[in-house]
Amino acid sequence: MNAAAMPTRDNPVALPLDLTGRVVFVAGAGSAGPGWSIGRASSVTYARLGAHVCVVDRDAASAEETTALILAEGGIAHTFVGDVSVDADVVRLFAEARACFGEVDVLHHNVGIGKVGGPLETSTEDFDHIHAVNVRSLLLATQQVLPSMVARGSGSILAISSIAAMRYVGYPHLAYSVTKAAVAHFIRMLAQQYAGSGVRANTVVPGLIDTPRIVTTVAKMFSDTNLEDARVARARQVPMGRMGTAWDVAHACAFLASDAAGYITGTELVVDGGITGKFV
Numbered sequence: 001m002n003a004a005a006m007p008t009r010d011n012p013v014a015l016p017l018d019l020t021g022r023v024v025f026v027a028g029a030g031s032a033g034p035g036w037s038i039g040r041a042s043s044v045t046y047a048r049l050g051a052h053v054c055v056v057d058r059d060a061a062s063a064e065e066t067t068a069l070i071l072a073e074g075g076i077a078h079t080f081v082g083d084v085s086v087d088a089d090v091v092r093l094f095a096e097a098r099a100c101f102g103e104v105d106v107l108h109h110n111v112g113i114g115k116v117g118g119p120l121e122t123s124t125e126d127f128d129h130i131h132a133v134n135v136r137s138l139l140l141a142t143q144q145v146l147p148s149m150v151a152r153g154s155g156s157i158l159a160i161s162s163i164a165a166m167r168y169v170g171y172p173h174l175a176y177s178v179t180k181a182a183v184a185h186f187i188r189m190l191a192q193q194y195a196g197s198g199v200r201a202n203t204v205v206p207g208l209i210d211t212p213r214i215v216t217t218v219a220k221m222f223s224d225t226n227l228e229d230a231r232v233a234r235a236r237q238v239p240m241g242r243m244g245t246a247w248d249v250a251h252a253c254a255f256l257a258s259d260a261a262g263y264i265t266g267t268e269l270v271v272d273g274g275i276t277g278k279f280v
C-alpha cells in the first residue's frame with residue numbers, strides 16, 4: 001500500500017465485522033494525552049460496529065472524551081470511572097456497567113503501565129504496583145465476566161500485551177515486559193480451560209505504536225535527540241518503515257472480539273509491522 005492509500009488516524013478502513021448489540025467493556029479506554037490511544041481507537045471501532053461500549057478509565061476527563069467521540073458519531077457508550085486494579089472499584093464498575101447495558105459480551109483488557117529500569121532500578125513497590133495494574137486487574141475483571149459468559153455459552157476476552165513480552169526492546173523495561181508476558185500466558189491458560197464453554201480468550205501484541213503515551217517512551221529511548229528525530233528513528237526500526245497507529249491495533253481487537261474469529265482462541269495476534277521477525 002502506498003502512503004496515499006494508507007488509512008489515516010481519523011479515517012480508518014471500514015471493517016466487514018458486526019458487533020451489533022454486543023456489550024464491550026474496555027478497561028483503559030482513555031488516553032495518556034490528546035489524540036488516539038489504543039483504548040480510545042478500539043472503543044470508537046467497537047461502537048462503529050454497533051457495540052454498546054463501556055468506556056472505563058481512572059482518568060474521568062479522558063474517558064469522557066472517548067465517550068463524547070462515540071456519541072458524536074451516533075454510537076452507544078457510557079463512561080465508568082475507577083481504578084481497575086482495586087477490588088472494590090472493579091466490583092462497582094462491573095455492577096454499574098451491567099445496570100447500564102446488561103451482561104458483558106466482550107472484555108477488552110487494555111490497561112498497561114511501566115517504568116523504565118532493570119532489576120537494580122526497579123523497587124519492589126514499583127514492581128508490585130505495575131503487576132497489580134497490568135496483571136492482577138485482568139484476574140479481577142475475568143472473575144467478573146466469566147460466570148455469565150459460561151452460563152450463556154459465549155464471550156470473548158482479549159488482552160493487550162506487547163512485543164516487550166517477547167523481546168528485549170532496546171532499553172531495560174523489566175517490570176513492564178515481565179507483566180506483559182504474564183498477561184499473554186494468563187490468556188493462554190484461560191483459553192484452554194474454557195474452550196469448551198464457548199468463551200474465547202486471545203491476546204493482541206502491539207509493536208511500536210504511535211500513541212500519545214509514546215512521547216515519554218521515545219524520549220527515554222533516544223534521549224540524545226529531540227522528540228521528532230526520536231519518532232523518526234523509532235519508525236526506522238520497523239521493517240514497514242512506520243510506527244503502527246492505534247487503529248492498526250483496534251482493527252485486530254475488533255476482529256478477535258467478533259464472531260469472525262469464532263474458531264480462534266488462545267492465540268497471540270502480533271501487530272508490529274514485522275519488527276519481531278527481524279534479526280537487526
Ligand SMILES: NC(=O)c1ccc[n+]([C@@H]2O[C@H](COP(=O)([O-])OP(=O)(O)OC[C@H]3O[C@@H](n4cnc5c(N)ncnc54)[C@H](O)[C@@H]3O)[C@@H](O)[C@H]2O)c1
Pocket residue numbers: 027028029030031032033036037038039056057058059062082083084085110111112113133160161162163205206207208209210211212213214
Ligand atoms: N503504544 C505502544 O507503542 C504500545 C506498544 C505495545 C503495547 N501497548 C499497550 O497497549 C495498551 C494501550 O497503550 P496506549 O499507548 O494506548 O496507552 P495509554 O496510556 O494512552 O492508555 C492506557 C489507558 O489506561 C488507563 N489506566 C492506566 N491504569 C489504569 C487503572 N489502574 N485503572 C483504570 N485505567 C487505567 C490510563 O488512564 C489510560 O487512559 C497498554 O496496555 C500498553 O502497554 C502499547
